[in-house]
Amino acid sequence: MTDHPHAHVRSLPPEGARAALGSGPAGGSATAVPVQKDHRALRFLTAGSVDDGKSTLIGRLLYDSRAILADQLDTLEKKAAGAPIDLSLLTDGLEAEREQGITIDVAYRYFATKQRKFIIADAPGHEQYTRNMVTAAAGSDAAVVLVDITKLDVSAKPLVLLPQTRRHALLAHLLRVPSIVFAVNKLDAVDNPGQAFAAVKTALLDFAEKAGITVAEIIPVSALRGDNVTQPLDADWYDGPSLLQLLESLPPTQERKDGDLLIPVQYVAREGEGTGNQPRTLWGRIAHGRVKAGDEVQLFPSGQSAIVTEVRLAGDTVEQAEAGQSAGVVLDRQLDVSRGDWIATPKTIHETQRFSATLAWLDTEPAIVGRKYWVRHGNRWVQARIAAIESSLDIHSLEPREAHQLAVNEIGHVVVETQQPLPVEAYESNRVGGSLIIVDPTSNRTSGALLVKAAA
Structure with a gap:
């Protein structure tokens, strides 16, 4: 059964409204965020490392925005048996997910506020399911990358972010997700949350600057308790929007409507x-x-x-x-x-059989030079091979390093040759003409995502 904003829902109390992560002046107000005038639904994904609270955050959004079906709520309350309900179960729908307490596949949910409609993609945090995160990011208008502050040493100088946090942010950036938001979660579980949030925010901004990522916002939240998710936070160390206020203001992806067809x-x-x-x-x-x-x-x-x-x-x-x-x-x-x-448009297609590209490798079998694969460009399938692997990206230093193959979840710069000419374009200017997927001809697994840089 699919959640739908117009389905029968039970009226829920605004639990967690204006809960304080730290002491602040009573009646404090958050910075106003302009409401998005475009009425198209915002497609966004949640990403980040394992157990950062992605599923719980989405459950909180659904719960506080009253977008939960009455029978779903009854089921959760029965399972809780008087204890606080587990909001992550609203998105972990596969039996294997419920058994292991993790997200495996991308779970899509829908909800709406008075200002906007939303389509949420809950992406897995485990490295072995990174390909599912890439699939969700490719069609998203925004990415909310969660950062679990309890996993970080906030006293370290410099503060070190988790590899999967960096990887998911980099992939969202490479896939040209227009708006990237960092949500620093579980601040209710640390001492001096304002100081801890400031340290993480500094580390995130430093990482984003080195990676060339434009950050839409960095927001403190407690998905479990509901702090700053749908209602603004009342704290003297934060005067920004709640997560929902920000999402209501983000622009949808704008396709290039002028020029060539x-x-x-x-x-x-x-x-x-x-x-x-x-x-x-x-x-x-x-x-x-x-x-x-x-x-x-x-x-x-x-x-x-x-x-x-x-x-x-x-x-x-x-x-x-x-x-x-x-x-x-x-x-x-x-x-x-x-x-x-x-x-x-006549005479605008420039076909090529050799091009350079960024390759996000998602298969457990490494990408090697010379091996033949199937690639899909638009709706066309052709055979191709990796002609050269020029470098791989060190996600810690963000510097290229010499590489002769790409292991699972590595990002590299490659040269690809196709059996037939393709009308590829630079991914930077066109996400459709500039993207391809690689499929292993033996296993039929989706092995990688190619983002075209230029004809070689």
Whole structure:
């Protein structure tokens, strides 16, 4: 059963509202955060190390925003048997997750406030499930990276962050997640929380500066107790927004709507019955640009050109469609088009069979030079090989180091050669045209994520 903001819910008390992590002036108010005017749902993931409290934080958001189904709450209360309910069970849905007390797969939940709708992805913290975190990050507008302050030596100079915290933040940055938020959790479990939070914040800002990460906000929370999750914190050492206030203000991903058109063809639909000259609709999510009737387009890989006669959204004919929308395009003549082809503004596609890229390796079998893999670009599958591994990234020093292979969860700079030409673009300018996944041809496991830097 899926949580839905309009489902029947029980009215819940605002538990944890304005709970203080430290002493502060009564009636203190947090810094106002502008409410996001874009009404599209915000897709965000929670990430971080094992047992940082990701599932509990999401459970707290659902609980305090009254987005829990009544039967779910009854079940949790029965399990608790009078003790405080375990909010992490709201997202740990797999039997293996409940047995081990960890998150294995990405769990998606939905809720809404008066200001906005949200889609939450609870990503696993264990290193062996990093690939699931990458999958969630690839389609997210924001990442909330949790930092468990009880695992850190806040008196150390310098303070050392956990490897998985650094890794998840780096991956979110490499995957161009627009807004990266650090939530420093479990501050209710430490002495002098204001001083401890300041030390962690300094370490996070130092790490972010060296990694080139723009931080949207660093927020103190207690997911277990509810401090500063939905209600602002009343403490003299913090005057920023609550986590929910911040999430309501974050912008959704903005696709490039101006300039050249690019659409990966996902599905070809024929109208009417029979096999005659029936018009066909070419469906796909527009990567960048916009399209309208009368536009000239060019197809890849055939190179043939045609004129758009009709544009459709959800089956209805519209004047135009733009980046971020799933649209159907009807052409003025019948051409050989199938899933995996591309539709673009004429003479804008630059195909290549060799390119440099950042590779996030996710397989237990190491990435090695010369081995053949399958890669997926858009909706097209082609064979490819890693032609060179130029370096790997040391997540502690953030410096490149010499490497001849990449182990699981390592990030490196590689050169890739494909069996057939592909219209790749730099990932920095286009997440669709600039990303590929690598699949092991023997095991069929998703082995890595490629983020294109440039044609080699």
